Amino acid sequence: MRKILIVGAGQSGLQLALGLQSQGYEVTLMSNRTADEIRSGRVMSTQCMFDTALQHERDLGINFWESQAPQIKGLGVSVAAPDGSRAVDWVGALDGYAQSVDQRVKMAGWMETFAQRGGQLVIHGAAVSDLDYFSRTYDLVLVSAGKGELVSMFGRDAARSPYSEPQRALAVAYVHGLGPRPEHPDFDAVRCNLVPGVGELFVMPTLTTSGRADILFWEGVPGGPLDVFQGVKDPSEHLALTLELMERFTPWEYARATKVELTDAGGTLAGRYAPTVRNPIGRLPGGGLVLGVADVVVANDPITGQGSNSASKCAAAYLASIVEHGDRAFDEAWMRATFDRYWDTAQHVTKWTNAMLGVPPEHVLNLIGAAGQLRPVADRFANGFNDPADFENFFYDPEKTSAYLASVAGA
Numbered sequence: 001m002r003k004i005l006i007v008g009a010g011q012s013g014l015q016l017a018l019g020l021q022s023q024g025y026e027v028t029l030m031s032n033r034t035a036d037e038i039r040s041g042r043v044m045s046t047q048c049m050f051d052t053a054l055q056h057e058r059d060l061g062i063n064f065w066e067s068q069a070p071q072i073k074g075l076g077v078s079v080a081a082p083d084g085s086r087a088v089d090w091v092g093a094l095d096g097y098a099q100s101v102d103q104r105v106k107m108a109g110w111m112e113t114f115a116q117r118g119g120q121l122v123i124h125g126a127a128v129s130d131l132d133y134f135s136r137t138y139d140l141v142l143v144s145a146g147k148g149e150l151v152s153m154f155g156r157d158a159a160r161s162p163y164s165e166p167q168r169a170l171a172v173a174y175v176h177g178l179g180p181r182p183e184h185p186d187f188d189a190v191r192c193n194l195v196p197g198v199g200e201l202f203v204m205p206t207l208t209t210s211g212r213a214d215i216l217f218w219e220g221v222p223g224g225p226l227d228v229f230q231g232v233k234d235p236s237e238h239l240a241l242t243l244e245l246m247e248r249f250t251p252w253e254y255a256r257a258t259k260v261e262l263t264d265a266g267g268t269l270a271g272r273y274a275p276t277v278r279n280p281i282g283r284l285p286g287g288g289l290v291l292g293v294a295d296v297v298v299a300n301d302p303i304t305g306q307g308s309n310s311a312s313k314c315a316a317a318y319l320a321s322i323v324e325h326g327d328r329a330f331d332e333a334w335m336r337a338t339f340d341r342y343w344d345t346a347q348h349v350t351k352w353t354n355a356m357l358g359v360p361p362e363h364v365l366n367l368i369g370a371a372g373q374l375r376p377v378a379d380r381f382a383n384g385f386n387d388p389a390d391f392e393n394f395f396y397d398p399e400k401t402s403a404y405l406a407s408v409a410g411a
Protein backbone atom coordinates (compact mmCIF):
# COMPACT_ATOMS: atom_id res chain seq x y z
CA MET A 1 0.00 0.00 0.00
CA ARG A 2 1.06 3.61 -0.46
CA LYS A 3 3.20 5.16 2.24
CA ILE A 4 2.27 8.59 3.56
CA LEU A 5 4.07 10.72 6.13
CA ILE A 6 2.10 13.32 8.07
CA VAL A 7 4.06 15.84 10.12
CA GLY A 8 2.04 17.43 12.92
CA ALA A 9 -0.67 15.83 15.05
CA GLY A 10 -3.35 18.53 15.33
CA GLN A 11 -6.92 18.67 13.99
CA SER A 12 -5.93 18.27 10.34
CA GLY A 13 -2.99 15.87 10.69
CA LEU A 14 -4.77 13.44 12.99
CA GLN A 15 -8.08 13.54 11.11
CA LEU A 16 -6.23 12.84 7.88
CA ALA A 17 -4.06 10.13 9.47
CA LEU A 18 -7.09 8.31 10.88
CA GLY A 19 -8.96 8.68 7.59
CA LEU A 20 -6.10 7.34 5.48
CA GLN A 21 -5.45 4.55 7.96
CA SER A 22 -9.05 3.37 7.69
CA GLN A 23 -8.62 3.23 3.90
CA GLY A 24 -5.61 0.93 4.24
CA TYR A 25 -2.77 3.42 3.66
CA GLU A 26 0.49 2.92 5.50
CA VAL A 27 0.62 6.13 7.54
CA THR A 28 3.44 7.49 9.67
CA LEU A 29 2.51 10.39 11.93
CA MET A 30 5.21 12.60 13.37
CA SER A 31 4.40 14.67 16.45
CA ASN A 32 6.66 16.88 18.52
CA ARG A 33 4.75 15.87 21.67
CA THR A 34 3.42 12.63 23.17
CA ALA A 35 -0.29 12.18 23.91
CA ASP A 36 0.42 12.59 27.64
CA GLU A 37 2.38 15.77 27.08
CA ILE A 38 -0.50 17.20 25.07
CA ARG A 39 -3.10 16.13 27.65
CA SER A 40 -1.20 17.65 30.58
CA GLY A 41 0.00 20.71 28.67
CA ARG A 42 -1.42 24.13 27.92
CA VAL A 43 -4.70 24.81 26.12
CA MET A 44 -4.17 25.63 22.44
CA SER A 45 -7.43 27.01 21.11
CA THR A 46 -11.12 27.49 21.81
CA GLN A 47 -11.78 25.04 18.91
CA CYS A 48 -15.51 25.65 18.49
CA MET A 49 -16.57 23.52 15.51
CA PHE A 50 -19.79 23.83 13.58
CA ASP A 51 -21.96 21.14 12.02
CA THR A 52 -20.27 20.66 8.62
CA ALA A 53 -16.83 20.26 10.19
CA LEU A 54 -18.19 17.97 12.92
CA GLN A 55 -19.84 15.86 10.21
CA HIS A 56 -16.43 15.08 8.69
CA GLU A 57 -15.43 13.61 12.07
CA ARG A 58 -18.70 11.66 12.27
CA ASP A 59 -18.10 10.32 8.75
CA LEU A 60 -14.82 8.81 9.97
CA GLY A 61 -16.39 7.52 13.21
CA ILE A 62 -13.96 9.56 15.32
CA ASN A 63 -16.51 11.80 17.06
CA PHE A 64 -15.64 10.07 20.34
CA TRP A 65 -16.68 12.97 22.62
CA GLU A 66 -19.92 13.96 20.89
CA SER A 67 -22.21 12.68 23.66
CA GLN A 68 -20.18 14.35 26.43
CA ALA A 69 -19.44 17.75 24.93
CA PRO A 70 -22.03 20.51 25.43
CA GLN A 71 -24.28 21.10 22.44
CA ILE A 72 -23.90 24.71 21.35
CA LYS A 73 -27.29 25.52 19.84
CA GLY A 74 -26.90 29.18 19.04
CA LEU A 75 -24.60 32.06 18.35
CA GLY A 76 -25.22 35.45 19.87
CA VAL A 77 -23.90 38.93 19.21
CA SER A 78 -23.86 41.75 21.76
CA VAL A 79 -22.42 45.16 21.06
CA ALA A 80 -21.23 47.26 23.99
CA ALA A 81 -22.47 50.85 24.23
CA PRO A 82 -20.14 53.44 25.81
CA ASP A 83 -22.16 53.41 29.07
CA GLY A 84 -21.65 49.65 29.54
CA SER A 85 -25.14 48.70 28.35
CA ARG A 86 -25.78 46.61 25.22
CA ALA A 87 -26.60 48.55 22.06
CA VAL A 88 -27.27 45.26 20.26
CA ASP A 89 -28.09 41.90 21.83
CA TRP A 90 -29.45 38.87 20.02
CA VAL A 91 -28.89 35.16 19.60
CA GLY A 92 -29.45 33.19 16.40
CA ALA A 93 -30.28 29.48 16.29
CA LEU A 94 -27.86 27.09 14.58
CA ASP A 95 -29.45 24.52 12.25
CA GLY A 96 -27.05 21.88 13.59
CA TYR A 97 -25.30 22.23 16.94
CA ALA A 98 -21.66 23.22 17.35
CA GLN A 99 -19.23 21.69 19.86
CA SER A 100 -15.87 22.50 21.41
CA VAL A 101 -13.74 19.61 22.63
CA ASP A 102 -10.50 20.80 24.22
CA GLN A 103 -7.73 19.90 21.76
CA ARG A 104 -5.77 18.46 24.68
CA VAL A 105 -8.52 15.84 25.06
CA LYS A 106 -9.14 15.29 21.36
CA MET A 107 -5.60 15.21 19.99
CA ALA A 108 -4.30 13.01 22.81
CA GLY A 109 -7.24 10.61 22.34
CA TRP A 110 -6.95 10.49 18.55
CA MET A 111 -3.20 9.95 18.76
CA GLU A 112 -3.71 6.93 21.02
CA THR A 113 -6.40 5.56 18.68
CA PHE A 114 -4.08 5.95 15.69
CA ALA A 115 -1.34 3.97 17.47
CA GLN A 116 -3.79 1.33 18.76
CA ARG A 117 -5.00 0.79 15.18
CA GLY A 118 -1.44 0.00 14.13
CA GLY A 119 -0.34 3.41 12.90
CA GLN A 120 3.29 4.34 13.22
CA LEU A 121 3.64 7.26 15.61
CA VAL A 122 7.03 8.95 15.77
CA ILE A 123 7.65 11.48 18.54
CA HIS A 124 10.04 13.94 16.98
CA GLY A 125 10.02 17.62 16.14
CA ALA A 126 10.70 17.42 12.41
CA ALA A 127 13.20 19.76 10.78
CA VAL A 128 13.45 20.54 7.06
CA SER A 129 16.45 18.20 6.83
CA ASP A 130 14.29 15.30 8.11
CA LEU A 131 11.70 16.03 5.45
CA ASP A 132 14.39 16.07 2.80
CA TYR A 133 15.29 12.52 3.76
CA PHE A 134 11.72 11.27 4.15
CA SER A 135 10.47 12.72 0.88
CA ARG A 136 12.59 10.06 -0.82
CA THR A 137 11.13 7.16 1.17
CA TYR A 138 7.44 8.11 1.22
CA ASP A 139 4.98 8.44 -1.67
CA LEU A 140 3.67 11.67 -0.13
CA VAL A 141 4.74 13.99 2.69
CA LEU A 142 2.07 16.25 4.21
CA VAL A 143 3.01 19.06 6.58
CA SER A 144 0.23 19.76 9.09
CA ALA A 145 2.40 21.38 11.75
CA GLY A 146 0.16 24.41 12.35
CA LYS A 147 1.82 27.78 12.77
CA GLY A 148 5.19 26.31 13.85
CA GLU A 149 8.59 26.88 12.27
CA LEU A 150 8.04 24.55 9.32
CA VAL A 151 5.82 27.20 7.69
CA SER A 152 9.07 28.87 6.57
CA MET A 153 9.18 26.27 3.76
CA PHE A 154 6.00 27.71 2.28
CA GLY A 155 6.22 31.17 0.75
CA ARG A 156 3.68 33.82 1.80
CA ASP A 157 1.01 34.49 -0.84
CA ALA A 158 0.93 38.30 -0.65
CA ALA A 159 -2.08 38.63 -2.97
CA ARG A 160 -4.18 36.53 -0.57
CA SER A 161 -2.70 37.97 2.66
CA PRO A 162 -3.82 41.57 3.15
CA TYR A 163 -2.30 41.84 6.65
CA SER A 164 1.39 41.49 7.43
CA GLU A 165 1.00 42.11 11.19
CA PRO A 166 -1.18 40.48 13.84
CA GLN A 167 -4.59 42.18 14.02
CA ARG A 168 -5.55 41.00 17.49
CA ALA A 169 -3.83 40.10 20.76
CA LEU A 170 -5.35 36.83 21.99
CA ALA A 171 -6.00 35.82 25.61
CA VAL A 172 -7.86 32.65 26.57
CA ALA A 173 -8.95 31.36 30.00
CA TYR A 174 -10.75 28.05 30.64
CA VAL A 175 -12.96 28.27 33.72
CA HIS A 176 -15.36 26.32 35.90
CA GLY A 177 -18.22 28.06 37.67
CA LEU A 178 -19.52 30.43 34.97
CA GLY A 179 -23.25 31.09 35.37
CA PRO A 180 -25.69 31.03 32.42
CA ARG A 181 -26.91 34.13 30.63
CA PRO A 182 -30.01 34.84 32.76
CA GLU A 183 -32.19 35.53 29.71
CA HIS A 184 -31.46 32.05 28.23
CA PRO A 185 -30.44 29.84 31.16
CA ASP A 186 -30.86 26.50 29.34
CA PHE A 187 -29.51 27.45 25.93
CA ASP A 188 -25.80 26.99 25.25
CA ALA A 189 -24.50 29.47 22.71
CA VAL A 190 -21.27 31.07 21.59
CA ARG A 191 -21.49 34.65 22.81
CA CYS A 192 -19.65 37.21 20.68
CA ASN A 193 -19.36 40.48 22.56
CA LEU A 194 -18.10 43.32 20.39
CA VAL A 195 -16.52 46.36 22.04
CA PRO A 196 -16.12 48.89 19.20
CA GLY A 197 -12.54 50.00 18.67
CA VAL A 198 -11.31 47.85 21.57
CA GLY A 199 -11.86 44.20 20.64
CA GLU A 200 -14.12 41.22 21.25
CA LEU A 201 -14.92 38.83 24.08
CA PHE A 202 -16.03 35.33 23.09
CA VAL A 203 -17.63 33.08 25.69
CA MET A 204 -18.47 29.45 24.97
CA PRO A 205 -18.89 26.11 26.67
CA THR A 206 -16.37 23.34 26.11
CA LEU A 207 -15.46 19.82 27.19
CA THR A 208 -12.05 19.92 28.84
CA THR A 209 -9.82 17.49 30.76
CA SER A 210 -11.94 18.03 33.91
CA GLY A 211 -15.35 17.85 32.22
CA ARG A 212 -17.64 20.69 31.18
CA ALA A 213 -16.15 24.16 31.39
CA ASP A 214 -16.47 27.57 29.75
CA ILE A 215 -13.94 29.62 27.83
CA LEU A 216 -13.41 33.37 28.20
CA PHE A 217 -11.53 34.58 25.14
CA TRP A 218 -10.49 38.20 24.63
CA GLU A 219 -9.35 39.40 21.21
CA GLY A 220 -7.81 42.83 21.65
CA VAL A 221 -6.88 45.45 19.07
CA PRO A 222 -3.05 45.64 19.33
CA GLY A 223 -1.86 48.52 21.50
CA GLY A 224 -5.35 49.00 22.96
CA PRO A 225 -6.69 48.42 26.49
CA LEU A 226 -7.03 44.63 26.00
CA ASP A 227 -3.45 44.20 24.82
CA VAL A 228 -2.11 43.59 28.32
CA PHE A 229 -1.54 39.84 28.51
CA GLN A 230 1.91 39.62 26.95
CA GLY A 231 4.43 38.66 29.59
CA VAL A 232 1.80 37.57 32.13
CA LYS A 233 3.14 34.19 33.24
CA ASP A 234 0.98 33.49 36.29
CA PRO A 235 -2.34 31.86 35.29
CA SER A 236 -4.22 33.47 38.22
CA GLU A 237 -2.97 36.88 37.17
CA HIS A 238 -4.15 36.11 33.61
CA LEU A 239 -7.63 35.22 34.91
CA ALA A 240 -7.75 38.30 37.15
CA LEU A 241 -6.92 40.52 34.17
CA THR A 242 -9.55 38.75 32.02
CA LEU A 243 -12.20 39.42 34.67
CA GLU A 244 -11.12 43.00 35.26
CA LEU A 245 -11.52 43.72 31.54
CA MET A 246 -14.90 41.97 31.50
CA GLU A 247 -16.09 44.13 34.39
CA ARG A 248 -14.97 47.25 32.54
CA PHE A 249 -16.12 46.49 28.99
CA THR A 250 -18.75 43.72 29.15
CA PRO A 251 -20.40 43.97 32.58
CA TRP A 252 -23.26 41.65 31.53
CA GLU A 253 -20.75 38.84 31.01
CA TYR A 254 -18.83 39.75 34.15
CA ALA A 255 -22.06 39.43 36.16
CA ARG A 256 -22.08 35.67 35.54
CA ALA A 257 -18.34 35.25 36.04
CA THR A 258 -17.92 36.39 39.63
CA LYS A 259 -17.45 32.83 40.96
CA VAL A 260 -15.21 31.38 38.24
CA GLU A 261 -11.93 29.59 38.78
CA LEU A 262 -9.41 28.25 36.29
CA THR A 263 -9.91 24.66 35.19
CA ASP A 264 -6.21 23.86 35.66
CA ALA A 265 -2.74 25.40 35.61
CA GLY A 266 -2.59 24.94 31.80
CA GLY A 267 -5.97 26.64 31.28
CA THR A 268 -4.65 29.96 29.93
CA LEU A 269 -3.08 31.02 26.65
CA ALA A 270 -1.89 34.34 25.23
CA GLY A 271 -0.35 35.19 21.87
CA ARG A 272 -0.82 36.77 18.45
CA TYR A 273 -0.07 36.02 14.81
CA ALA A 274 -0.53 37.62 11.42
CA PRO A 275 -3.23 35.97 9.28
CA THR A 276 -1.35 34.44 6.34
CA VAL A 277 -2.09 32.43 3.21
CA ARG A 278 0.92 30.57 1.82
CA ASN A 279 2.01 28.80 -1.31
CA PRO A 280 0.80 25.23 -0.60
CA ILE A 281 3.83 23.44 -2.01
CA GLY A 282 7.15 23.37 -0.15
CA ARG A 283 10.29 22.64 -2.13
CA LEU A 284 12.98 20.83 -0.15
CA PRO A 285 16.70 21.50 -0.56
CA GLY A 286 17.10 18.04 -2.18
CA GLY A 287 14.36 18.77 -4.75
CA GLY A 288 11.51 16.86 -3.10
CA LEU A 289 8.06 18.40 -2.67
CA VAL A 290 5.79 18.50 0.36
CA LEU A 291 2.17 19.64 0.57
CA GLY A 292 1.03 21.99 3.35
CA VAL A 293 -2.21 21.29 5.22
CA ALA A 294 -4.67 23.59 7.05
CA ASP A 295 -3.04 26.33 9.22
CA VAL A 296 0.33 25.80 7.51
CA VAL A 297 -1.15 27.16 4.30
CA VAL A 298 -4.19 29.18 5.41
CA ALA A 299 -3.98 30.67 8.92
CA ASN A 300 -6.81 33.07 9.74
CA ASP A 301 -7.27 35.07 12.91
CA PRO A 302 -9.56 33.18 15.35
CA ILE A 303 -12.04 36.11 15.50
CA THR A 304 -14.54 34.05 13.49
CA GLY A 305 -13.70 30.70 15.13
CA GLN A 306 -12.89 28.99 11.85
CA GLY A 307 -9.40 27.42 12.03
CA SER A 308 -10.40 24.00 13.37
CA ASN A 309 -13.42 23.98 11.09
CA SER A 310 -11.15 24.72 8.15
CA ALA A 311 -8.64 22.11 9.32
CA SER A 312 -11.42 19.51 9.32
CA LYS A 313 -12.61 20.61 5.86
CA CYS A 314 -9.04 20.60 4.55
CA ALA A 315 -8.40 17.10 5.90
CA ALA A 316 -11.65 15.86 4.32
CA ALA A 317 -10.82 17.44 0.93
CA TYR A 318 -7.23 16.11 0.93
CA LEU A 319 -8.40 12.62 1.96
CA ALA A 320 -10.80 12.53 -1.00
CA SER A 321 -8.10 13.79 -3.40
CA ILE A 322 -5.56 11.23 -2.19
CA VAL A 323 -7.98 8.31 -2.46
CA GLU A 324 -9.30 9.39 -5.87
CA HIS A 325 -5.74 9.64 -7.19
CA GLY A 326 -5.22 5.89 -6.79
CA ASP A 327 -1.72 4.70 -7.64
CA ARG A 328 -0.60 7.71 -9.66
CA ALA A 329 2.30 9.89 -8.52
CA PHE A 330 1.58 12.72 -6.09
CA ASP A 331 3.28 15.28 -8.32
CA GLU A 332 3.23 19.07 -8.30
CA ALA A 333 0.11 19.31 -10.49
CA TRP A 334 -1.78 17.00 -8.13
CA MET A 335 -0.61 19.01 -5.10
CA ARG A 336 -1.77 22.27 -6.69
CA ALA A 337 -5.17 20.80 -7.64
CA THR A 338 -5.58 19.31 -4.16
CA PHE A 339 -4.97 22.67 -2.51
CA ASP A 340 -7.25 24.44 -5.00
CA ARG A 341 -10.07 22.09 -4.06
CA TYR A 342 -9.64 23.14 -0.41
CA TRP A 343 -9.26 26.83 -1.34
CA ASP A 344 -12.74 26.68 -2.93
CA THR A 345 -14.14 26.72 0.62
CA ALA A 346 -11.17 28.28 2.47
CA GLN A 347 -11.27 31.47 0.38
CA HIS A 348 -14.67 32.35 1.86
CA VAL A 349 -13.35 31.88 5.38
CA THR A 350 -10.33 34.09 4.70
CA LYS A 351 -12.39 36.83 3.04
CA TRP A 352 -14.96 36.94 5.83
CA THR A 353 -12.44 36.68 8.67
CA ASN A 354 -10.28 39.46 7.27
CA ALA A 355 -13.40 41.60 6.85
CA MET A 356 -14.36 41.02 10.50
CA LEU A 357 -10.93 42.23 11.62
CA GLY A 358 -11.46 45.63 10.03
CA VAL A 359 -13.70 48.50 11.12
CA PRO A 360 -17.22 47.42 10.12
CA PRO A 361 -18.80 49.53 7.36
CA GLU A 362 -22.22 51.07 7.93
CA HIS A 363 -24.18 48.40 6.06
CA VAL A 364 -22.64 45.68 8.26
CA LEU A 365 -23.55 47.64 11.40
CA ASN A 366 -27.09 47.90 10.03
CA LEU A 367 -27.18 44.16 9.37
CA ILE A 368 -25.98 43.29 12.89
CA GLY A 369 -28.44 45.78 14.37
CA ALA A 370 -31.33 44.49 12.25
CA ALA A 371 -30.71 40.92 13.45
CA GLY A 372 -31.99 42.09 16.86
CA GLN A 373 -35.42 42.83 15.34
CA LEU A 374 -35.55 40.21 12.58
CA ARG A 375 -35.13 36.67 13.82
CA PRO A 376 -34.37 35.15 10.36
CA VAL A 377 -31.43 37.56 10.01
CA ALA A 378 -29.98 36.47 13.37
CA ASP A 379 -30.38 32.81 12.40
CA ARG A 380 -28.78 33.31 8.98
CA PHE A 381 -25.84 35.20 10.46
CA ALA A 382 -25.32 32.44 13.06
CA ASN A 383 -25.40 29.73 10.38
CA GLY A 384 -22.83 31.65 8.36
CA PHE A 385 -20.29 30.41 10.91
CA ASN A 386 -21.03 26.91 9.60
CA ASP A 387 -20.89 27.95 5.95
CA PRO A 388 -19.09 31.28 5.48
CA ALA A 389 -19.68 31.12 1.69
CA ASP A 390 -23.22 32.32 2.42
CA PHE A 391 -21.89 35.75 3.48
CA GLU A 392 -21.33 36.42 -0.23
CA ASN A 393 -25.11 36.70 -0.54
CA PHE A 394 -25.78 39.39 2.06
CA PHE A 395 -22.70 40.68 3.88
CA TYR A 396 -20.06 42.40 1.72
CA ASP A 397 -22.04 44.43 -0.77
CA PRO A 398 -24.26 47.21 0.70
CA GLU A 399 -26.84 46.69 -2.04
CA LYS A 400 -27.14 42.98 -1.37
CA THR A 401 -27.43 43.69 2.37
CA SER A 402 -30.29 46.18 1.92
CA ALA A 403 -32.07 43.93 -0.58
CA TYR A 404 -31.81 41.03 1.84
CA LEU A 405 -33.01 43.07 4.84
CA ALA A 406 -35.90 44.45 2.80
CA SER A 407 -36.92 40.95 1.70
CA VAL A 408 -36.92 39.66 5.29
CA ALA A 409 -38.75 42.72 6.64
CA GLY A 410 -41.37 42.39 3.91
CA ALA A 411 -41.92 38.67 4.44
Ligand SMILES: Cc1cc2nc3c(=O)[nH]c(=O)nc-3n(C[C@H](O)[C@H](O)[C@H](O)COP(=O)(O)OP(=O)(O)OC[C@H]3O[C@@H](n4cnc5c(N)ncnc54)[C@H](O)[C@@H]3O)c2cc1C
Pocket residue numbers: 007008009010011012013030031032033044045046047048049124125126127144145146147148149150170171172269293294295296302304305306307308309310311
Ligand atom coordinates in the same frame (compact mmCIF):
# COMPACT_ATOMS: atom_id res chain seq x y z
C1 LIG B 1 -6.76 31.48 20.78
C2 LIG B 1 -7.28 30.66 19.63
C3 LIG B 1 -8.64 30.37 19.57
C4 LIG B 1 -9.12 29.62 18.50
N1 LIG B 1 -10.46 29.34 18.45
C5 LIG B 1 -10.96 28.61 17.44
C6 LIG B 1 -12.36 28.26 17.38
O1 LIG B 1 -13.16 28.58 18.28
N2 LIG B 1 -12.79 27.54 16.32
C7 LIG B 1 -11.95 27.13 15.34
O2 LIG B 1 -12.41 26.47 14.41
N3 LIG B 1 -10.64 27.42 15.38
C8 LIG B 1 -10.12 28.13 16.40
N4 LIG B 1 -8.78 28.40 16.45
C9 LIG B 1 -7.90 27.94 15.37
C10 LIG B 1 -7.59 26.46 15.47
O3 LIG B 1 -7.19 26.10 16.76
C11 LIG B 1 -6.49 26.10 14.47
O4 LIG B 1 -6.73 26.74 13.26
C12 LIG B 1 -6.42 24.60 14.24
O5 LIG B 1 -6.04 23.93 15.41
C13 LIG B 1 -5.43 24.31 13.11
O6 LIG B 1 -5.28 22.94 12.94
P1 LIG B 1 -3.98 22.36 12.28
O7 LIG B 1 -4.16 20.90 12.17
O8 LIG B 1 -3.65 23.13 11.06
O9 LIG B 1 -2.79 22.72 13.29
P2 LIG B 1 -2.63 22.52 14.84
O10 LIG B 1 -3.90 22.16 15.48
O11 LIG B 1 -1.91 23.74 15.33
O12 LIG B 1 -1.65 21.26 14.96
C14 LIG B 1 -0.31 21.29 14.58
C15 LIG B 1 0.45 20.24 15.38
O13 LIG B 1 1.76 20.10 14.84
C16 LIG B 1 2.70 20.05 15.88
N5 LIG B 1 4.00 20.48 15.35
C17 LIG B 1 4.43 21.75 15.12
N6 LIG B 1 5.66 21.74 14.59
C18 LIG B 1 6.03 20.44 14.48
C19 LIG B 1 7.19 19.78 14.00
N7 LIG B 1 8.23 20.49 13.51
N8 LIG B 1 7.23 18.44 14.02
C20 LIG B 1 6.19 17.72 14.51
N9 LIG B 1 5.05 18.29 14.98
C21 LIG B 1 4.97 19.63 14.96
C22 LIG B 1 2.12 20.97 16.95
O14 LIG B 1 2.63 20.71 18.22
C23 LIG B 1 0.64 20.61 16.84
O15 LIG B 1 0.33 19.51 17.63
C24 LIG B 1 -8.26 29.15 17.50
C25 LIG B 1 -6.89 29.43 17.59
C26 LIG B 1 -6.39 30.17 18.65
C27 LIG B 1 -4.92 30.44 18.72
